[in-house]
Amino acid sequence: MTAGLLRRLTIATAAVAAYAAVASPAVRSADPAVPFADKDVHMGVATCAGSTCHGAVEAWPNSNILQNEYITWTRQDKHAKAYQVLLGQRSQRIAKNLGLEAAHKADICLDCHADNVPQARRHPTFQLSDGVGCEGCHGGAGRWIGTHISANATHQRNVENGLYPNANPVNRARLCLSCHFGDATRFVTHRIMGAGHPRMSFELDTFTAIQPAHHKVDADYRRRKGTWSGVQTWAVGQAMAISMMLDAMTDPKRGRDGAFPEFVFFDCYSCHRTMSGLKWAPRASVGLGPGIPRINDSNLLMVRIVLEHIDGGLAKTFAGNVLALHKASTEGHEAMIERARALRKTTDDLVRRFAQHTFGKDDVRALLNGVLAFGMSGEYVDYPGAEQAAMALSSIINALRDIGVIDKKQFDAMNAALEKCNATLDKDEEYKPQAFVQALSAFKATVPQF
């Protein structure tokens, strides 16, 4: 995540749409193909941008949807600039370092920075320079462009015609992470990062808010698309992230690089940090000694927090499996892969369970306590864990407001305290765990009894 993003987060949390705290899975499709791999014709952003369609300057007061989605995307959403970024200096340098002719001509970059579907799926109005356009997330509109505006259109029917079901957090997580972490077809390796690509981190609920979201979760939205709370979205996103990391780790193409494992599975800062100001400290959930690169376990930590609340027995097994994975990483590549495979076998079930769990007030309290407790027991020694904890708190604060547990004044006080936590994460390579934990304690003091 780029520096300053966590700072912007506090602004975004104040503006994000309200989510209700009950889950009623309305739309369920079994693993639909993400738009990049769908079979439909992609029409291009211009097709969606008409002023009576999604290109209204202001949100329409009497419409189901906002209708100004195009304006939000083009003015505020970085996806609209994702192709332009490939023309800039940083991308030129990355391309040069990798021996590519030009970043904006290389599939290895375009696959995530544009809607780079094959020619046969591009309508004449399609433009690659649109970057990650509407159909890069909503799916090729070839079959649904006509019908989704008809009077008897329903979300379910649109989905049957190829609209990607983003309202469901399981599908949304898979989509976002296919670019924000990578999948079997596109992946940012450590070599690409070594050439200058930024580190990537992701949290589904937070990133939905700061994109910013161009949908409003109100009664009408819930009726059309089902009800998912933000905290549930957070939990599902965490479980999906570990599934996708373990998929990559156990993929013979992505899992290793020469004599070494692929470094992106490890905490960047276990290798990249200053050598003065020693910061190593043991961590119970990792169980390794000093001088060993640690697998990036930030999502594993968050998943454990959810599990400890909803299924103590499973949480224990899970923690044991995670410890075994860390240990195996010090023994050999095969040992690590074997452990990763074993853990992967359990993660689809976690995604399912989190998607079926109803996250009410008591759940939110337990998760909040879990996130804070890990801070007090020294689990945020490593940067990525601290970063995920901060994003979790942002999701949780929103949930507390949406459930009606905190009023505006309490919300603002908690957000201000969270901003101080985020400030300690600004300089990633100089991250000081004590400063983060201190800010966490101050945050804790702003949490009201509920």
Ligand code: HEC
């Ligand atoms: C697996 C998907 C993926 C691939 C492949 C990929 N990128 Fe990215 N790139 C991203 C994402 C996601 C971000 C935003 C990361 C963030 O801010 O959290 C990003 C960010 C960037 C940025 C920083 C943008 C900014 O606003 O500061 C540059 C520059 C960049 N990528 C260039 C490239 C180039 C050049 C290539 C090809 C060599 C490439 N990327 C390949 C997904 C990808």
Ligand code: HEC
């Ligand atoms: C980075 C991914 C992404 C991009 C790019 C994107 N969207 Fe969305 N969009 C979403 C997500 C996530 C949602 C919320 C889930 C849902 O309701 O499907 C959403 C929701 C919507 C909704 C539904 C609102 C409702 O109340 O049902 C509309 C309409 C929409 N987007 C239009 C657009 C248009 C038009 C564009 C291009 C200008 C666009 N989107 C670009 C991810 C994206």
Ligand code: HEC
């Ligand atoms: C086709 C690939 C792709 C998909 C799918 C995608 N993104 Fe992105 N996203 C990118 C790229 C590339 C960037 C960097 C763009 C730039 O900096 O110009 C980015 C940037 C972002 C940023 C800005 C991060 C920052 O550092 O400011 C957010 C937030 C974001 N994406 C959220 C999402 C969410 C939420 C979803 C799923 C609904 C999603 N993205 C789906 C490729 C994708």
Ligand code: HEC
């Ligand atoms: C196991 C150790 C290790 C891990 C983990 C690791 N790296 Fe590296 N990184 C290296 C080594 C070794 C180099 C090559 C240094 C050189 O070229 O002199 C390198 C080089 C780089 C460079 C280029 C630095 C330069 O001076 O040009 C960047 C950027 C980078 N890594 C980013 C990352 C990111 C982001 C992550 C986490 C996703 C990460 N690294 C994880 C060991 C690691």
